[in-house]
């Protein structure tokens with residue numbers, strides 16, 4: 001296998017062409033490997049064959065076009081097309097089910113697809129974020145299905161990604177990377193393979209340590225955001241601006257307080273802390289409480305809005321509210337688990353009308369003016385760059401009442417003539 005990888009003659013199958021699998025398949029193709037991209041969604045395969053991407057990522061159209069035209073990347077939905085590959089890279093989602101526990105059905109299906117197609121000596125790599133011990137379980141599934149033995153007859157690795165949407169191609173190359181093998185040789189082979197395009201540092205460990213590391217990274221972030229949100233609650237108690245306090249506290253060389261806001265969204269942070277503790281036999285208070293605090297932020301923002309309506313004697317049932325931003329974070333078009341949407345659903349039944357405007361998300365108001373027209377309150381729910389330079393004097397003329405609620409610390413100095421409240425802005 002080592003020679004096949006070094007000579008770029010290893011034939012690679014990437015299973016799952018989503019926002020991680022497609023860029024990864026493109027990077028391997030660009031590094032000179034023959035890559036077959038397996039994707040169950042046939043409409044996605046057809047688009048990719050024509051060189052058009054179903055995911056919006058800077059630079060992806062050109063890189064995809066080159067990979068397809070060179071013949072090195074071949075999208076398919078036929079499992080026969082990935083038979084007897086040297087490497088299988090599994091990049092499928094691991095969402096939470098409706099019951100709040102991890103749904104590993106996509107992963108198991110992808111691993112079974114690989115097991116049916118693989119050969120003796122294949123290297124199986126799981127990039128998906130999974131609960132600890134899952135890679136070992138998947139190795140057992142492969143052994144059951146193929147009769148092959150891990151380590152002797154096939155290699156298996158957990159290789160988590162750390163990329164940020166919008167910077168995927170840069171981070172795939174320059175971010176450091178961890179390879180967790182079910183055997184040391186598995187990790188060595190995976191590291192050799194990825195160094196065909198990874199320029200960042202690479203580290204080898206066991207599959208379970210790798211799974212825990214990935215989940216610790218996002219749990220660390222979620223818990224620290226929850227702490228920042230709790231500092232915001234305190235700022236309201238003490239009548240201070242939490243962002244001023246955080247900026248000053250962060251001048252300490254070893255303090256890095258995160259940013260409070262309307263909540264925590266995306267497909268990672270709301271989920272990964274649950275994956276981390278799920279297989280454990282006991283509860284973990286801090287991690288669980290942090291999730292509860294972050295999930296409470298849309299409601300906290302609703303309270304700020306209702307306090308402002310009350311101050312101006314506007315009955316909520318008569319209020320018209322414009323929500324600016326529904327994406328889960330600034331300059332993204334992704335609305336998965338967006339706290340802005342949780343906020344919108346949380347007020348919809350209590351107010352007369354809710355209009356949303358998000359420049360990056362289709363289906364919202366055609367313009368910010370259309371959303372603001374006749375409204376009693378504007379609520380900023382996403383920190384899009386476009387919202388940082390709004391003409392509030394002009395927008396205010398369109399509004400019936402001028403209430404401004406800032407859920408993402410977008411407005412530094414509240415505009416004159418507005419009743420302003422912001423998450424963490426306790427002085428208002």
Ligand code: SAJ
Pocket residue numbers: 161162163164165217218221225258259260261262263264265266267268269328329330
């Ligand atoms: N957020 C805050 N306060 C903060 C930072 C973020 O409220 O200080 C909110 C954001 O508005 C957003 C949510 O949290 O709603 C998640 O934001 P994020 O910047 O963590 O974005 P993700 O989920 O796209 O990316 C994270 C990253 N993980 C870490 O930074 C540790 C990324 O590196 C991972 O690759 C990604 O999860 C993932 O795929 O796991």
